[in-house]
Amino acid sequence: MKTDSVIKVEKLTAILDDKIILSDVSFKAYSGDVTAILGSSGSGKTVLLKHLLGLYPGEGNAVSVMGLNPSQLDEGQQKHFYTRLGVFYQNGALLNSLTVGENVALPLHQHTDLPPDLIERLVKLKLRLVNLQGSYNMFPSSLSGGMLKRAALARAIIMDPPLLFCDEPGSGLDPVSLASLDNLILNLQKLLGMTVIMITHEVSSIFRVADRIIFIDQGKVIFEGTLPEALKSQNKALMEFFRKGRGD
Ligand SMILES: Nc1ncnc2c1ncn2[C@@H]1O[C@H](COP(=O)(O)OP(=O)(O)O)[C@@H](O)[C@H]1O
Numbered sequence: 001m002k003t004d005s006v007i008k009v010e011k012l013t014a015i016l017d018d019k020i021i022l023s024d025v026s027f028k029a030y031s032g033d034v035t036a037i038l039g040s041s042g043s044g045k046t047v048l049l050k051h052l053l054g055l056y057p058g059e060g061n062a063v064s065v066m067g068l069n070p071s072q073l074d075e076g077q078q079k080h081f082y083t084r085l086g087v088f089y090q091n092g093a094l095l096n097s098l099t100v101g102e103n104v105a106l107p108l109h110q111h112t113d114l115p116p117d118l119i120e121r122l123v124k125l126k127l128r129l130v131n132l133q134g135s136y137n138m139f140p141s142s143l144s145g146g147m148l149k150r151a152a153l154a155r156a157i158i159m160d161p162p163l164l165f166c167d168e169p170g171s172g173l174d175p176v177s178l179a180s181l182d183n184l185i186l187n188l189q190k191l192l193g194m195t196v197i198m199i200t201h202e203v204s205s206i207f208r209v210a211d212r213i214i215f216i217d218q219g220k221v222i223f224e225g226t227l228p229e230a231l232k233s234q235n236k237a238l239m240e241f242f243r244k245g246r247g248d
């Protein structure tokens with residue numbers, strides 16, 4: 001029985017534009033696990049992520065991440081909080097006017113006073129870890145889709161965060177690139193000892209990476225458990241999701 005939860009959500013309800021987007025959402029994510037938050041498009045996954053990241057300031061006490069309430073951080077806690085988590089967004093979101101090296105270095109410039117030569121070494125090390133050793137001086141526009149994702153991943157882990165959030169990391173990739181990105185995330189998770197929260201609607205990704213699954217349907221958690229438990233579950237919506245995802 002696991003007890004070391006990194007994330008604890010208890011009865012989170014989110015209302016946007018008078019619409020209930022999340023309803024009484026409760027779950028835990030544990031240290032060292034890859035927890036997959038899955039659900040079809042529009043089910044509320046990104047809204048949930050935004051709550052975990054504290055992007056709805058002043059909200060209640062439903063969410064705890066690394067022991068803190070992300071919606072009610074004071075200035076000191078904010079610095080501590082945001083340097084200890086990495087976020088890997090859907091579209092990569094690199095700045096096109098900066099080189100790959102400069103993009104990956106951004107969090108180090110923002111959060112540390114490290115000298116430029118050390119920053120360069122740290123960036124090159126992370127680029128090697130994501131198999132982009134030759135791309136330090138390249139601009140995002142000259143990278144393939146898979147390379148852009150890996151550059152964004154390097155930036156997300158540049159501070160060695162204990163907690164990494166990925167929101168639909170594989171979106172837009174072909175199946176082969178998706179598999180290699182999943183494997184890369186898994187390798188990095190082991191190498192750096194990270195806890196990973198992966199939001200996805202890709203069933204193939206879940207089979208490759210997930211230790212535990214939180215399944216969200218129309219703003220409600222309808223399953224929480226390990227991958228083997230999910231596969232044995234008789235929950236209709238979950239079975240349907242797996243069936244569709246496998247393409248049968
Ligand atoms: N800022 C917002 N204002 C109003 N509705 C929103 C807002 N953000 C998201 N929604 C709605 O919340 C629902 C869940 O969205 P989202 O969390 O982005 O889904 P997904 O599971 O695909 O990530 C959708 O119906 C979306 O239209």
Ligand SMILES: [Mg+2]
Binds near residue numbers: 046167168
């Ligand atoms: Mg989303």
